[in-house]
Amino acid sequence: MIRLDAREPMPDALAGATMALGNFDGVHSGHQAVIGTAIADARANGRPAIVATFDPHPVRYFKPDTPPFRLTTLDQREELFAALGADAMVVFAFDRALATTTAEDFVANLLASRLAARCVVTGSDFTFGRGRRGDVAALRTLGATVGMDAITVEPVTNGEQIVSSSRIREALTAGDPRLAARLLTRPFAVRGTVRHGDKVGRTIGYPTANLDLGQYLRPRYGIYAVTGRLPDGRVLQGAANVGIRPSFDPPKELLEPFFFDFAEDLYGKEIEVAFHHFLRPEAKFDDLDALVAQMAKDCDRARALLNG
Numbered sequence: 001m002i003r004l005d006a007r008e009p010m011p012d013a014l015a016g017a018t019m020a021l022g023n024f025d026g027v028h029s030g031h032q033a034v035i036g037t038a039i040a041d042a043r044a045n046g047r048p049a050i051v052a053t054f055d056p057h058p059v060r061y062f063k064p065d066t067p068p069f070r071l072t073t074l075d076q077r078e079e080l081f082a083a084l085g086a087d088a089m090v091v092f093a094f095d096r097a098l099a100t101t102t103a104e105d106f107v108a109n110l111l112a113s114r115l116a117a118r119c120v121v122t123g124s125d126f127t128f129g130r131g132r133r134g135d136v137a138a139l140r141t142l143g144a145t146v147g148m149d150a151i152t153v154e155p156v157t158n159g160e161q162i163v164s165s166s167r168i169r170e171a172l173t174a175g176d177p178r179l180a181a182r183l184l185t186r187p188f189a190v191r192g193t194v195r196h197g198d199k200v201g202r203t204i205g206y207p208t209a210n211l212d213l214g215q216y217l218r219p220r221y222g223i224y225a226v227t228g229r230l231p232d233g234r235v236l237q238g239a240a241n242v243g244i245r246p247s248f249d250p251p252k253e254l255l256e257p258f259f260f261d262f263a264e265d266l267y268g269k270e271i272e273v274a275f276h277h278f279l280r281p282e283a284k285f286d287d288l289d290a291l292v293a294q295m296a297k298d299c300d301r302a303r304a305l306l307n308g
Contacts, residue, residue: 001078001079001081001082001086001087001088001089002014002087002088002089003078003088003089003091004050004088004089004090004091005090005091005093006052006090006091006092006093006110006114006115007093008114009114009115009116010114010115010116013048014048014050014087014088014116015048015116016047016048016116016117016118017042017047017048017049017050017087017088017116017117017118017119018038018039018041018042018045018047018048018049018050018117018118018119018120018121019038019050019051019052019090019111019115019117019119019120019121020034020035020037020038020039020049020050020051020052020086020120020121020122021052021111021120021121021122021126022034022052022053022122022123022126023053023054023057023058023165024051024053024077024081025057025070025071025072025077025165026071026072026165026168026184027072027076027077027080027081027084027184028163028164028165028168028183028184028185029156029158029163029183029184029185030123030155030156030162030163030164031123032084032156032185033153033156034121034122034123034153035051035081035084035086035121036084037121037151037153038050038051038086038119038121038151039084039085039086041119041121041151042087042119045118045119047118047119048087048088049085049086049087050086050087050088050089050090050117051081051084051086051088051089051090052089052090052091052092052115053074053077053089053090053091053092054091054092054094055074055091055092055093055094056093056094057069057070057094058094058099060094061094061095061096061099062099067218068213068214068215068216068217068218069169069215069217070214070215070216070217071165071168071169071184071188071216071217073191073214073215073216074091075191076189076191077089090115099130100130101129101130102129102130102133103128103129103130103133103134103138103142104129104142105129106128106129106134107128107134107138107139107142107143107146107148108142108145108146111143111148112143112146112147112148113146117148118147118148118149119148119149119150119151120139120143120148120149120150120151121150121151121152121153122136122139122150122151122152122153123152123153123155124136124152124153124154124155125155126139126152136150136152140152158182158183163183167183168180168183168184168188169217171183172188172217172219172220172275173217173218173219173220174220175219175220175222175278175281176278177219177224177275177276177277177278178276178277180275181276186274187227187274187275187276188219188274188275189229189272189273189274189275190211190213190216190255190272190273190275191270191271191272191273192211192212192213192214192255192270192271193211193268193269193270194209194210194211194266194267194268194269194270194271195210195211195212195267196210196267197210197254197256205292206258206292206295206299207258207263208240208241208256208257208258209228209256209257209258209259209266209271210254210255210256211254211255211256211257211271211273212254212255213242213253213254213255218242218253219242219275220278220281221242221243221244221281221282222241222242222243222278222279222280222281222282223239223240223241223278223279223280223281223282223298224239224240224242224275224276224277224278224279224302225237225238225239225276225277225279225301225302225305225306226238226239226240226257226273226274226275226276226302227273227274227276227306228257228259228271228272228273228274229271229272229274230266230269230271231269231270231271236259236260236262237259237260237302237303237306237307238257238258238259238260238262238302239257239258239260239279239295239298239299239302240255240256240257240258240273240275241254241255241256241282242254242255242256243282244282245282255273257273258295258299260299260303276305276306277302277305277306279298279301279302279305280298
């Protein structure tokens with residue numbers, strides 16, 4: 001997968017592409033419909049298929065104090081776009097220059113001229129340009145003036161509700177990773193580099209791989225049945241705490257997976273932890289014996305759920 005910067009001209013080999021355009025945070029089933037339509041159009045017309053995303057998210061630019069809400073990192077999105085069949089990813093760096101670009105300039109100067117897009121595919125709620133004054137109707141009208149087609153994809157529903165990143169965030173903060181996985185078409189997963197911690201876990205028989213949550217959305221604090229993907233592709237089962245560890249002082253926010261039947265050194269390695277089942281909320285225990293007894297029960301239940 002080729003990663004491109006939207007501030008640079010499109011390479012000749014990728015000019016004239018069909019481009020899926022959106023934030024695509026999560027790359028959920030609704031996003032997949034937009035990207036799939038773009039790829040199908042590209043293949044039917046003998047064009048490159050490109051997915052364009054924004055990083056940082058526009059919300060981070062306009063409201064920098066917003067709590068972390070990301071469902072996917074840029075690297076995760078790139079891998080997901082590649083798996084769907086895209087030839088390249090274009091990244092729009094959302095900065096002051098982009099935020100103040102008019103809808104007309106966004107279409108004529110960025111999409112049609114600099115990025116040489118022949119067709120752009122978006123969801124029906126896509127907006128663009130300074131003050132979000134451009135919508136899909138404007139994209140179609142402005143595109144026609146510069147020889148660029150525009151295709152709109154209607155929302156995907158799950159049950160009676162539209163699939164959206166907001167709905168997935170609500171499910172995760174409510175402690176429902178199974179609903180989030182249905183909407184995403186895969187479990188929500190946090191990727192990060194394993195860091196050194198207090199090493200209390202190893203003294204009680206439960207060594208954990210500690211990860212910072214960074215800009216990821218915080219799922220409901222508690223204990224989860226998880227899987228972990230290692231750099232070599234192996235997938236491990238485990239149980240994880242996400243939260244502030246109320247039984248220890250001082251509180252420290254971490255994602256702490258314990259992987260079953262595994263004793264290798266993971267420090268400094270990048271792993272990805274996927275959330276499958278919520279087991280219980282975080283709790284404070286009176287002593288380590290009570291904590292260890294509960295952890296044993298949590299691990300037994302996690303094994304049963306993951307193998308069920």
